[in-house]
Amino acid sequence: MVPLTVNGVSHEFDGDPNMPILWYLRDELGLAGTKFGCGMALCGACTVHIDGRAIRACVTPVSAADSKEVTTIEGLDPDGNHPVQRAWRSHNVPQCGYCQSGQIMQAASLLAENPAPSDEEVIDGMQGNICRCGTYQRIFAAVRTAASEV
Amino acid sequence: MAQITHVSRRQFIQSTGLGAVLVLGAQIRQNSIFAVARAQSATSVQPNLFVSIDSDGTVTITCSRSEMGQGVRTGIPMILADELEADWSRVKIWQAPGDETKYDPAGKDGQNTDGSRSTRHHFEIMRELGASARNLLERAAAEEWGVDASEVYTKHHRLYHTSSGRSFDFGELVDAAANLSLPTGGNAPAPRLKHPSEWKYIGKDLPVVDNFDMSTGGAVYGADVSLPGMKIAVIARSPVYRGRVRSFDATEALQVSGVEQVIEIPAMADDTPTEFRALGGVAVIGTNTWSVMEGRSKLEIEWDDGPFTAHDSSTFDDALRESARRGGSVIRRRGDVDEALSTADSVVESEYFVPYLVHTPMEPPVALVDATARPVQVWAATQAPNETRQYVAEALGLEKTDVECHITLLGGSFGRKSKPDFACEAAILSEAVGAPVRVQWTREDEVRNGYYHAASAQYIKAGLDASGNVTAWHHSAAWPSLMALWAPDVKAASTLEAGLGLIDLPYNNIPNLQIETGEADAMIRVGWYRSVNNIQHAFATNCFVNELAAAADRDPLEFMLGLIGDADEMDLTEDGVEEIWNYGDSIDDWPIMPKRLSNVLRTVAQKSGYGKQMADGHGLGLACHRSFHSYVATAVHVVVRDNGSLHVPQVDVAIDCGRYVNPEGVRKQIEGAVVFGHTIARHGKITTSRGVVEQSNFHDYPLTRIGDTPLDVRVEIVDDYVHLRSCGVGEPGVPPYAPALANAIFAATGKRHRALPLTDDAISI
Ligand code: FES
Ligand code: FES
Numbered sequence: 001m002v003p004l005t006v007n008g009v010s011h012e013f014d015g016d017p018n019m020p021i022l023w024y025l026r027d028e029l030g031l032a033g034t035k036f037g038c039g040m041a042l043c044g045a046c047t048v049h050i051d052g053r054a055i056r057a058c059v060t061p062v063s064a065a066d067s068k069e070v071t072t073i074e075g076l077d078p079d080g081n082h083p084v085q086r087a088w089r090s091h092n093v094p095q096c097g098y099c100q101s102g103q104i105m106q107a108a109s110l111l112a113e114n115p116a117p118s119d120e121e122v123i124d125g126m127q128g129n130i131c132r133c134g135t136y137q138r139i140f141a142a143v144r145t146a147a148s149e150v
Numbered sequence: 151m152a153q154i155t156h157v158s159r160r161q162f163i164q165s166t167g168l169g170a171v172l173v174l175g176a177q178i179r180q181n182s183i184f185a186v187a188r189a190q191s192a193t194s195v196q197p198n199l200f201v202s203i204d205s206d207g208t209v210t211i212t213c214s215r216s217e218m219g220q221g222v223r224t225g226i227p228m229i230l231a232d233e234l235e236a237d238w239s240r241v242k243i244w245q246a247p248g249d250e251t252k253y254d255p256a257g258k259d260g261q262n263t264d265g266s267r268s269t270r271h272h273f274e275i276m277r278e279l280g281a282s283a284r285n286l287l288e289r290a291a292a293e294e295w296g297v298d299a300s301e302v303y304t305k306h307h308r309l310y311h312t313s314s315g316r317s318f319d320f321g322e323l324v325d326a327a328a329n330l331s332l333p334t335g336g337n338a339p340a341p342r343l344k345h346p347s348e349w350k351y352i353g354k355d356l357p358v359v360d361n362f363d364m365s366t367g368g369a370v371y372g373a374d375v376s377l378p379g380m381k382i383a384v385i386a387r388s389p390v391y392r393g394r395v396r397s398f399d400a401t402e403a404l405q406v407s408g409v410e411q412v413i414e415i416p417a418m419a420d421d422t423p424t425e426f427r428a429l430g431g432v433a434v435i436g437t438n439t440w441s442v443m444e445g446r447s448k449l450e451i452e453w454d455d456g457p458f459t460a461h462d463s464s465t466f467d468d469a470l471r472e473s474a475r476r477g478g479s480v481i482r483r484r485g486d487v488d489e490a491l492s493t494a495d496s497v498v499e500s501e502y503f504v505p506y507l508v509h510t511p512m513e514p515p516v517a518l519v520d521a522t523a524r525p526v527q528v529w530a531a532t533q534a535p536n537e538t539r540q541y542v543a544e545a546l547g548l549e550k551t552d553v554e555c556h557i558t559l560l561g562g563s564f565g566r567k568s569k570p571d572f573a574c575e576a577a578i579l580s581e582a583v584g585a586p587v588r589v590q591w592t593r594e595d596e597v598r599n600g601y602y603h604a605a606s607a608q609y610i611k612a613g614l615d616a617s618g619n620v621t622a623w624h625h626s627a628a629w630p631s632l633m634a635l636w637a638p639d640v641k642a643a644s645t646l647e648a649g650l651g652l653i654d655l656p657y658n659n660i661p662n663l664q665i666e667t668g669e670a671d672a673m674i675r676v677g678w679y680r681s682v683n684n685i686q687h688a689f690a691t692n693c694f695v696n697e698l699a700a701a702a703d704r705d706p707l708e709f710m711l712g713l714i715g716d717a718d719e720m721d722l723t724e725d726g727v728e729e730i731w732n733y734g735d736s737i738d739d740w741p742i743m744p745k746r747l748s749n750v751l752r753t754v755a756q757k758s759g760y761g762k763q764m765a766d767g768h769g770l771g772l773a774c775h776r777s778f779h780s781y782v783a784t785a786v787h788v789v790v791r792d793n794g795s796l797h798v799p800q801v802d803v804a805i806d807c808g809r810y811v812n813p814e815g816v817r818k819q820i821e822g823a824v825v826f827g828h829t830i831a832r833h834g835k836i837t838t839s840r841g842v843v844e845q846s847n848f849h850d851y852p853l854t855r856i857g858d859t860p861l862d863v864r865v866e867i868v869d870d871y872v873h874l875r876s877c878g879v880g881e882p883g884v885p886p887y888a889p890a891l892a893n894a895i896f897a898a899t900g901k902r903h904r905a906l907p908l909t910d911d912a913i914s915i
Contacts, residue, residue, distance in 0.1 A: 015438075016407055023440035027382070032374040033367020035561070036439070037512050038593045042848040045512060073367035080366035088365045092357050092814060095822055096219030097364030098371060098512040098561025127857045130848065132512045132562045133219045134825025135818075136856045137863055 004065040006031070007075025017063035021055075022046045024062050025072060033073040033101045037130070044129030047102035047109075048072045054109035056128075073101035076108060084108045087146035095133035103129050107143050111150045117143075200255065201230060201283050207307060207321030209236045214246040214253035215272075216263040216533045217360070218511075218560035218567070219822070220880045221815035224358045226272050228811055232351040233280025233344055236320070237307035243359050248535025248555035255279065258734075262534045264568050264678075265733060266778040266878025269811055270740075273876045277343055285341035290327035291318050306350075346873075353872075355814035360559070371561045372516035372531030377586040380518065383579050384442045384590055385415065386449055387431035387599045390841035391674045392417070392424070393456035398432050402448040408441025409434055412449070413582050415575060423636050424675055426541045428574040429599060435583060439590055455841060461673035463505075463837040463844075467605065470628050471501060473668030474607035477626035479642060482653050484725040485662035487613075490622035494613025498701045502610070502690035503905040506836035507603035508845075509679055510853060513561020514591040517573035521546055521580035521587075528555040528577070533568035545574040546581055564680040564826075569601050597851050598843045601677025602836055604629040604647075604670075608690040613662075618702030620713060622662040625691075627652055629683065634672030643667035649731030651687030651777055651885065657695065657713035658720045658744050674838065680823075681884040684777040685830060688885030689892070692773035693904065696893045706893065707755050707772060714774075716745040733778055739875060740779040747776055750783040750804040750868055757866050758785035758802035764897070767791065771894025773886040778878025780807040781868075784824070784886035786860075788894040794914030798828070798860040798891070806868040807877040817865040820883040824863045827887025829854040832907050 002013040006029060013024060025031040025048070037045030039058045046057040049071040050064065076082045084107045094100045103126070110117065110125035117125060122143050131139065200212045211227040223243050231241050246253040250260040258271045284304050291309035292299040301312045309318045346352070363369040388394060400412035417430030434445040491497055517530035519542065526546065532538045535555040543550045560567055576589040606629035613622040633644045653665060679685075699709035720742040722730050730737060751774045755761070760770055767790050774783035785802040803820050810816050833852045837844045845851040892903050895913060903912060 019438070019440050023438055026373075027438045027440075030376070031367075032370075035371070035513070036373065036590075037514075038848055039443070040593070040847050040849070043512070043593075080362065080368075085365045089357065089361050092361065092818065094219075094358065094361060094364035095221070095818060096217075096512065096560060096562040097360060097369050098559075100364050101367045104365060123857050127855055130512065130853050130855060131825075132510055132564075132853060134822035134828075134854070134859070136825060136854075136859045137821055137861050138818075140856065140861055 002062050002066050004062070004067065005069045007070070007072060013062050015062070018061045020058050021048065021060050021062055021065060021070065022057035025057065031072050031074055035098055035101055037099065043099070044106055045099050045102040047105040047129065049105060049109055052109065052112055054106050073105055076105065082108060083149040084111065084142070084146040087142040087149070090145065091138045091142040093135050093138040093142050095135055099129065099131045103131065103139055107146060110143070111147055115150050116147060200279050201234070203320050203324055205321050205324045207240055207319050208242055209234065209240055209320065210242045210244050212246050212253065213243050214261050215268045216535070216557050216560055218263070218533065218563040220819060221358050221812060222263065222268050223360060224356055225811045225815055226268060226276055228351045228356060229273060229276035230280035232349050233277045234284045235304040235306060238351060238356065240307060245557055247557065248539050250536045260536050262537065262568060264533055264565070266880040266882065267733070270779065270876040270878065273809060273811070278340070281341040281343050286327055286330065287320060287323050290323045290330050293330060294318070294323070294326050352811050353813065356812050357814070369559050371513050372529070372558045373513070373588065373590060375518050375529040375558060377518065377520055380586040380588060381410065381435050381583055382437065382439050382442055382588050382590060383433045383435045383576070384439070384446050384592060385431045385433045385575060385595070386446050386451055387429050387595065388417070388453050388456065389598065390453070390455040391458045391461070393453045394430060395432060396452040396454045398452065399450040400432070403434055403445040406441055406445040406448060408438045409436040409445035411435045411583060412445070413579060415578050423638055425635050426537060426569045426571050426574070428545060428571055428578055433575070433579050435579060435587065443592065458673045459841040461838050461841045463839070466673070466838070467503065467607070470605060470607040470670055471503065473628035473670055474501070474609040474626050476668050477666035478668055480664060480666045481648050482655070482663060482665040482722065482725045482727050487622040487624045487662045487664040490662035491611065491613045491624065494621055495616040496614045496701065497611060498614065498698055499609070499611040500694055500697055500904055502608045502686070502693065504606050504686040504689060505834070505906065506605045507679055507830065507834040508597055508600040508836050508851065509564040509566035510596065510851065511560070511562030511564055511566055514593055514596045515567060515572040516588065516590050517570070517576045518586060518588040519573060519576035519580045521577050522584055524552065526553045526577065528553060528573055529558055530555060530570065530573045531558050531560040531563070531567050532570055532573065533560065533563055534570060537568070538570035538573045541570050541574050542577040545577050565678045566596070566601065569677055593848070594846045597846050601675045603679035603685070604632065604676045604683070606683070606686040608686065610690060610694045612694070612698055614698065614702050618704055620657070620660050620698060623655070623657060623660050624664045625652070625655060626666045626668060627687070628668035628670045629686070630670040630672035630676050632676045632678060634676060638672070641669035641671060645729055646731045647683045649733070650683035651691070651775060652683065653727060653730060654720070654722065654742055654776065655691060656744065656747055656776060658717055659713050659715045663725060673841070680826060681777060681881040684775060684881070684885040685888070688773065688775040689889045689906065692775065692886065692889030693892050696896065697902065707751070707760060710751060710772070710774070711748050714744050714748050714751070716748050718743060718745060720744050733878070735779070740877065742776065746781040746806050746871055747774055749870055750774060750781045750806050753804040753866055753868050754783040754785045754802050757804065757864065758787065758800070760785060767898055769894040769896065769898030771890045771892065771897055773890035773893060775882070775885045777882045777885055780805060780877040780879065780882040782882045782886050784890040786887070786890040786894040788891060788898055790895060790898045790913060792914070794910035794912070796913065799862060801860045801863045802866065803863065803883060804866040804868050805879070805883065806871055807879050807882070808874040809872055809876045810867060810879070811876070813867055816867055816879050819879045820865045821863045823881070823883025824887055825854050825859050827884045828859060830884070830906060831888035831891045832858065832909065835907055
């Protein structure tokens, strides 16, 4: 049994503790905002927070969240108005949108750790998140905008 | 332009014999007006639901195109909303399911969102539908006020009486419009369309309607739909194309917690063309995606590899190169190239190669099917809902009308999800287990069992006279044809593929031209990929013309402009071309216009500061290309370091796409196309060994990331021909990028690169 909190709600996970958090969130809890892109920690589509830090949920077992707080895109802000989310909308970042939950969770974690990142630090921080639609220019601008607000 | 007439719902639609006639009817349901358009031709009557107005004034506009990031759920409804004079903040979008008898108002593509054609095929009809709905409301208001309809006008969701200033909100007129007695017959005058100067949304920036959902995790993609009792499946497919299962052992797979069943999906019969059918394989079915992926990894399968084990890049690529040199099928001829080459002062020849590519949309293919329901229910991330219905029906032995297809958002697609093999798999499994089944493709599945952008080789030879004028251009290309999906033995290039930037070679001022194609075997699923063959054709032509400019000791910009010229139109029939595909459209409606290509090239040169002195290691490269009727020119500024690594500090793109709807959407598509082009230029390469695709995920099939992408992409939407028909936007930004980069690398280093991708190793000095 793995006790954990997801978006402020307590859960007891009684399945195989090796199950990646991604599939627990999506298939068991019905939190579909976290996406599957590669399953190998190569794309960042599945990024969620454990105790506020970005992790790749496709390769992180539920056991790693034992007694910890998992935050998904659905729980980042009750109204969807985290500064990163607002910046994403003001820059019209999304195209297909599929990578954007992961991008936003990555950016939120980056800015929580480093509220005033340099350009290089933004690029390093976002390097693990692929956007096949190619929204990087706007992601970069949106992270800069959000940084000025957090 | 189609005629639009109002009729009551009971009025019978008369055939006028005029071809496509659109009839708008008002259908009353409680407090809503359901306006139903009927596209009518001599052979068919097609009802089409597109806009409704609720008594609270909410306007719901139907989107019948698939959203995959190109902004279509915003762009197409904007057109209708504009003519309706709706307040965009009170507009909702309703996603239509697949039904081309209802939701293909232009009657052009059966709701297949492909070929960068949504705007150009819907611009006029959406305006007409919006104007008709506005006209209905205006006449309802006139009736309420007892005035003539000519005294009523509509502005921003309200109807006004000119002289008295009285007004109604849209919502207040629902009942009156519902009770309206409508003119009889099919000959009522078409409602007036707004003059472009009156447009409130067309041509203005709007954020996409899904912005909020996409930034909060609320947007629904293919894998986000669930049904009660649903099972999840992954499938082990043959590593070699058209291989089949010889035997398998599922003992260990079935021991994985959460795995419930293992089922074989039979391979197609040997003589069945692949098309969009299920490939076959062994499916592991259970309650959780991870469980079935774990189960699949424990399957023991013995494969019969089938007929394509000889498909090996080490030999296949050379065969393509040889075929390109041989050519054989002449598709365009002007003058006499052999004669001109033999008398040329100098002859330049080069060979170009572009490898197989695969789509890698961020969301791998996924579909959910309930085959126990009637009609069968499909939820799929699909570009082609009606082909999905067709192939699912075939897989289940049903009629297309027995299948409904609901379209989720697509997490990217780039052509992959117009091929509904994954929905067929879900249908077969759903029927077998008697429950709804979601088939999830993994990234490895997508990379190894895809539909691949054709590898291609091109050989070009040109003659120059003593003053550096090009006197002859002999161009030959070979690639495996995507037509082999339907005709497996086909070796010849198709008119469609040749029409993608080869037969329409833009150098109209060259007196002697010969363009031909060679044969190639299709030994894998070849399928269309964003921009399709334009990628390699734009690469070779733009790189080669740059080589010629150097050989002639001329500036590349002036040289290209001289070859393209400023003619109003290029008439391929003069060069013996009897059939040009022209993106499925009439050449009269969308002619090939050299002056527009020259215009974007001049524009991008000026915007990018072309011609200025560059520091050592810096270079600016140009390329331009017409595709999907649009004209795009790209200028890439590159910095090359000694180890071959690159930095692209700035990219300028000029696009002339005729009449555009949402300029912010155009900019986003071009920005994305540059990144997509950068992946093709720098990373994209699928290879095969003994028939097996050698790549599998983003470690060995890398995509451009934020650290290597151009971050300063400047898009200039060229307005000079904005009065002309809308052209494509989603794809045409891709082709010019790689050649512009290659030309920039030449400008920086003096070295030519004729094969993609341009990896660091290849470039290092
Ligand atoms: S799905 Fe987890 S990093 Fe790609
Ligand atoms: S917006 Fe489509 S993958 Fe990023």
